[in-house]
Amino acid sequence: MRLSVVLRYVGVVMLFIALFMLLSAVVAAVNHYDSSFYPLLLSSLLTALIGVFPMIFVERIEQLSTKEGYCIVVCSWLAACVVSMFPYLMWGGEFTLLNAWFESVSSFTTTGASILNDVEALPRGLMFWRMSSTWIGGVGVVMFALVVLPSLGRSKMTLTSVEMSNLAKDNFRYRTQMIVQILMVVYVGLTALSTLLLKLAGMTWFDAVCQAMSACATSGFSTKNASIAFWNSPLIETILIVVMAVAGIHFGLIYATVTGKRNNIFRSEVTRNYLAMLLVGSIAITLSLWMAGIYPDPITAFRYAAFQFTTLTTSTGFATADTNTWTPFAILILIFGSFVCACSGSTTGGIKFNRLVIAAKMLRARLQQQQHPNAVIRIRVDGVLQEDTVMSAVPVFIVAYLLLLFAGAMINALCGVDLMTSFSAALACISNVGPGFGAVGSLENYADLPVVSRFVCSILMLFGRLEIFGLIQLFFLKWWR
Amino acid sequence: MTGLRKRVAVGFLSIVFLLFFSGMISLFELSRLSRDTGEILEASKRHIDRAKEMLDAAHEQNVALIRLAMLGDRSGDTLYRRSTARLEAALEEALVEASDRSMLDSLVAVVAELRQLTDPFLAEEEAEQRAGGRMGHATAASRTATPVPTAPKETVSIVGNDATADSTSEWTAQSAEGISSAAVAQHRALPDQSRVAEGAASGGGSALVRASGSGKGRSTTKNAVSVAEQRPVLSPEWYSAEYEVLYGRMTAAIKSYMTSTQSSLAPRAEQLKKNAYRAVTPVLISLVVMIAIVLMLYYFMSVYCVSPVVRMNKALGDFLVFRTPFAPKGEFKDEMLGVREKIETMIAMIRQNGNGK
Numbered sequence: 001m002r003l004s005v006v007l008r009y010v011g012v013v014m015l016f017i018a019l020f021m022l023l024s025a026v027v028a029a030v031n032h033y034d035s036s037f038y039p040l041l042l043s044s045l046l047t048a049l050i051g052v053f054p055m056i057f058v059e060r061i062e063q064l065s066t067k068e069g070y071c072i073v074v075c076s077w078l079a080a081c082v083v084s085m086f087p088y089l090m091w092g093g094e095f096t097l098l099n100a101w102f103e104s105v106s107s108f109t110t111t112g113a114s115i116l117n118d119v120e121a122l123p124r125g126l127m128f129w130r131m132s133s134t135w136i137g138g139v140g141v142v143m144f145a146l147v148v149l150p151s152l153g154r155s156k157m158t159l160t161s162v163e164m165s166n167l168a169k170d171n172f173r174y175r176t177q178m179i180v181q182i183l184m185v186v187y188v189g190l191t192a193l194s195t196l197l198l199k200l201a202g203m204t205w206f207d208a209v210c211q212a213m214s215a216c217a218t219s220g221f222s223t224k225n226a227s228i229a230f231w232n233s234p235l236i237e238t239i240l241i242v243v244m245a246v247a248g249i250h251f252g253l254i255y256a257t258v259t260g261k262r263n264n265i266f267r268s269e270v271t272r273n274y275l276a277m278l279l280v281g282s283i284a285i286t287l288s289l290w291m292a293g294i295y296p297d298p299i300t301a302f303r304y305a306a307f308q309f310t311t312l313t314t315s316t317g318f319a320t321a322d323t324n325t326w327t328p329f330a331i332l333i334l335i336f337g338s339f340v341c342a343c344s345g346s347t348t349g350g351i352k353f354n355r356l357v358i359a360a361k362m363l364r365a366r367l368q369q370q371q372h373p374n375a376v377i378r379i380r381v382d383g384v385l386q387e388d389t390v391m392s393a394v395p396v397f398i399v400a401y402l403l404l405l406f407a408g409a410m411i412n413a414l415c416g417v418d419l420m421t422s423f424s425a426a427l428a429c430i431s432n433v434g435p436g437f438g439a440v441g442s443l444e445n446y447a448d449l450p451v452v453s454r455f456v457c458s459i460l461m462l463f464g465r466l467e468i469f470g471l472i473q474l475f476f477l478k479w480w481r
Numbered sequence: 482m483t484g485l486r487k488r489v490a491v492g493f494l495s496i497v498f499l500l501f502f503s504g505m506i507s508l509f510e511l512s513r514l515s516r517d518t519g520e521i522l523e524a525s526k527r528h529i530d531r532a533k534e535m536l537d538a539a540h541e542q543n544v545a546l547i548r549l550a551m552l553g554d555r556s557g558d559t560l561y562r563r564s565t566a567r568l569e570a571a572l573e574e575a576l577v578e579a580s581d582r583s584m585l586d587s588l589v590a591v592v593a594e595l596r597q598l599t600d601p602f603l604a605e606e607e608a609e610q611r612a613g614g615r616m617g618h619a620t621a622a623s624r625t626a627t628p629v630p631t632a633p634k635e636t637v638s639i640v641g642n643d644a645t646a647d648s649t650s651e652w653t654a655q656s657a658e659g660i661s662s663a664a665v666a667q668h669r670a671l672p673d674q675s676r677v678a679e680g681a682a683s684g685g686g687s688a689l690v691r692a693s694g695s696g697k698g699r700s701t702t703k704n705a706v707s708v709a710e711q712r713p714v715l716s717p718e719w720y721s722a723e724y725e726v727l728y729g730r731m732t733a734a735i736k737s738y739m740t741s742t743q744s745s746l747a748p749r750a751e752q753l754k755k756n757a758y759r760a761v762t763p764v765l766i767s768l769v770v771m772i773a774i775v776l777m778l779y780y781f782m783s784v785y786c787v788s789p790v791v792r793m794n795k796a797l798g799d800f801l802v803f804r805t806p807f808a809p810k811g812e813f814k815d816e817m818l819g820v821r822e823k824i825e826t827m828i829a830m831i832r833q834n835g836n837g838k
Binding site for chain 2: 002004007038039042043045046049050052053054056057058089090091
C-alpha cells in the first residue's frame with residue numbers, strides 16, 4: 001500500500017474542506033465580521049496547507065488498489081473530522097476538545113447530535129460552517145474528491161465501493177462518474193429547491209439555506225434551539241417531510257425519475273415499501289397519540305407523528321415535539337424507524353431499508369426451503385437477482401450492528417446513564433439519527449452525558465457512517481494482502 | 482513540481498510559514514489581550530477615583546453643614562456649595578460613563594433629596610447675603626465662627642423640636658471631625674430678619690434655626706416674626722434627625738456604586754479569559770498542524786530521498802560482491818531516478834565492454 005498516494009487523495013479532500021471553511025468565513029465577514037471570522041479564516045489556511053503539502057511530493061496517480069481505496073475513505077473521514085474541529089476550538093464557547101470532536105464527527109457523519117446548550121449563541125459564520133460540514137458529509141467527503149479528480153476509471157470505482165454500500169451499487173449499475181453526476185445534480189438540486197420552498201414558507205434566507213442543507217444531508221442540525229418547532233408552521237413541516245422522505249430514497253432512482261428513465265422510484269419495490277412504511281408508521285403513531293389524549297384531534301396528532309417518524313426514519317433528527325412524552329407504543333415505533341432508516345444510495349444511516357427487505361425475503365426463502373428442501377430459491381429485489389455475497393453480508397452486518405449497539409449502550413450505562421438514554425443514545429449515534437430518548441430526547445442534547453459516553457457515541461457515529469466494516473478494516477490493514 | 486531540491490525547499494518553507502503564521506497570530510492576540518487588560522484596569526481605576534471623589538465631597542458637605550448647624554460658621558456655606566458642586570460633577574461623570582445607570586439610581590435619588598433638604602437653607606443664605614449690607618454689623622457679627630456669648634433672653638426660637646429659647650449655650654470649638662459624632666451641648670436661636678421660611682414646606686415641617694447673640698435681635702422689624710416663622714432652622718437636632726440620615730444613605734450609595742462597578746467588571750474579566758483562550762488556541766492548533774507537516778515532510782523525504790539512496794547503495798553492493806543484477810526496488814523520482822538510470826547505464830556499458838573484450 002502506498003501511503004504517499006493515500007495522503008495525496010486525503011489532501012485533495014482537505015482542500016475541498018478548506019474551501020467551505022473559507023466560504024463560511026465570507027458569511028462571517030458579511031455578518032459584520034462576527035467573532036467566528038478569524039477562527040474560520042485561520043482554520044481555512046491551516047487546512048489548505050495540510051491539503052497542499054502532500055501534493056508537493058506526490059503526483060497524480062490513477063491506479064489505486066482496493067486497500068488504498070479503503071484507507072483513503074477512512075482517513076478522509078477521520079482527517080475531515082479533525083480539521084473540522086479547528087474553527088470550534090478557536091472560537092471557544094461551549095467547545096472543549098471533546099465537544100469540538102463530537103460536534104465535528106456529528107456534522108460529517110450527518111448524525112446531527114449536538115452538545116450545544118444554546119445553538120443560537122453561535123455566530124453566523126460558525127453556524128454556516130456547522131451546516132455546510134453536514135452538507136459535505138451528506139454526499140460523502142470521498143464523492144467530492146471524486147469530482148475534482150481529473151481521471152475516471154478504476155480509482156474511482158475502488159473508492160466508491162467503500163463509500164456506497166454494496167446494495168446501492170448492485171441495485172443500480174452506473175459508471176462511477178455517473179454516480180458522482182447523479183449525486184451532484186440530485187443533491188445540489190434538492191438543496192436548492194428546498195431552500196426556495198422554505199424561504200417561501202416564511203423562513204429567512206439564512207435559515208432556509210441552513211435547514212435545507214441539513215434536511216438534504218439528513219443531518220438534523222438546526223439554527224434554532226427548539227429545532228423546527230421554533231417556527232410552529234405546518235407548511236414548513238410539510239415541506240421538510242417531503243424533502244426528508246425524498247432524501248431517503250436512492251439518488252439514482254430520483255435521477256432516473258427526474259430524467260424520465262424507466263427504472264424510477266415508482267417501479268422500485270424497495271422505494272414503494274419504504275414510503276408505505278413511512279405512511280403506516282405515521283398513522284400508527286397518530287392513532288396511539290390521539291387515543292392517549294396527547295393531542296386533541298387526529299389532524300394535530302398526524303402532523304406531529306408524521307414529522308417525527310419521518311425525521312427519525314430518514315436519520316435526520318429534526319424536532320417538532322418532545323417525543324419523551326409520547327406513548328410507549330409510539331416510542332417503540334420511532335425506535336424501529338431509527339433502526340431501519342431509509343434506502344441505500346441515499347444519505348441516510350441505520351441498517352438501511354434495503355437490508356430489511358432482503359432479510360425479510362431471506363426469511364421467506366428459508367421457510368420455503370424448509371418446505372421444499374430441493375428447491376432452488378433465488379431472491380430478487382427490484383427485479384435484480386441478489387448475489388450470494390450480498391445476501392450473506394446482510395445478516396452479518398445486522399449482527400455486527402446490534403453487537404456494537406449493545407456495546408455502546410452498556411458503556412453508557414457503565415458511566416451512570418439511565419437505561420433509556422444509554423440505549424437510545426447508542427442507537428441514535430450508530431444509526432446517525434441524532435436525537436434519541438430520555439436525556440438525549442428530541443428537544444435535548446448530548447451535553448449532559450459523561451465524557452466517556454460522548455466519546456463512545458462519537459465512535460459509534462463513525463462506525464455507522466462507514467458501515468461498520470469500513471472502519472474495522474483500518475485496524476487489520478497489516479493482514480490485508 | 483519536479484526536482485527534489487524544489488520539493489524539499491517548498492516543504493521547509495511551508496514549515497517556516499507556519500511558524501511565522503503562528504507567531505503573528507500569537508502577537509496579534511496577545512496585543513489585543515494586553516489592550517483589553519489595560520482598558521479594564523483603567524476603567525477600574527476611574528471608578529475608584531470617582532467614588533473617592535464622591536466620598537470626599539460628601540464628607541466636605543458634612544463638615545460644612547456641621548459648621549453651619551453646630552458652630553454657626555458661615556464659611557461653611559461656601560464649603561457646602563463647593564462640595565455639592567464636586568459631588569454633582571463626579572456623579573455626572575459616573576452617569577455618562579455608566580453602562581448600566583440603574584446602579585446609580587439610589588445615589589441620584591439621595592443626592593436629590595439632599596438638595597431638596599438643603600436648598601431652602603442655601604436660598605435663604607443667598608438672600609441673607611444680599612440683605613447682609615442692610616443688616617449691618619450686627620448680622621455680620623452673628624455669623625462669626627468664633628464662639629458666641631450667651632443669647633439674650635429676647636431671642637425667639639421659630640421652630641423647636643426640643644429647642645428652647647432661653648437655653649444658654651456655650652459653643653465649644655471642636656474639630657470638624659469631632660462635631661459630627663460628639664454631642665452638642667446647647668444651641669442658640671437668633672432672630673433673623675432676612676430669612677424666609679421656605680424650608681418649612683420641606684421635610685415635614687423641619688426648619689432651620691439660627692442663633693444670633695447680637696443685641697440687634699431686639700431691633701427686629703415688624704415682619705421679623707412672620708418671616709422668622711417661615712425660615713428654616715439649622716440646629717444640631719436638624720442635623721442628627723434630617724441630615725445625618727441622608728448622609729448615611731449617600732455614603733452607602735457611593736460605596737454601593739464602588740462595589741457594583743467592580744462587579745460589573747467581572748463580565749469583562751470573563752471576556753478577558755475568553756480572549757486569553759482565543760489567543761492561545763490558534764497558536765496551539767498551528768503548532769499541531771506544524772508537527773503533522775513535519776512528520777509528513779520526514780516521511781516524504783524518507784520515501785523519496787533517503788530510501789532510494791539506501792536501496793541503490795545496497796543494490797550496488799550486491800552487484801559488486803555477488804554479481805546480482807542492479808535492480809533497486811522502491812519509488813524513484815526526479816534526481817534519484819536519474820541517478821539510478823545512470824548507474825544502470827554504466828553497469829550496462831561495463832558489461833558490454835567486458836563482453837566485447
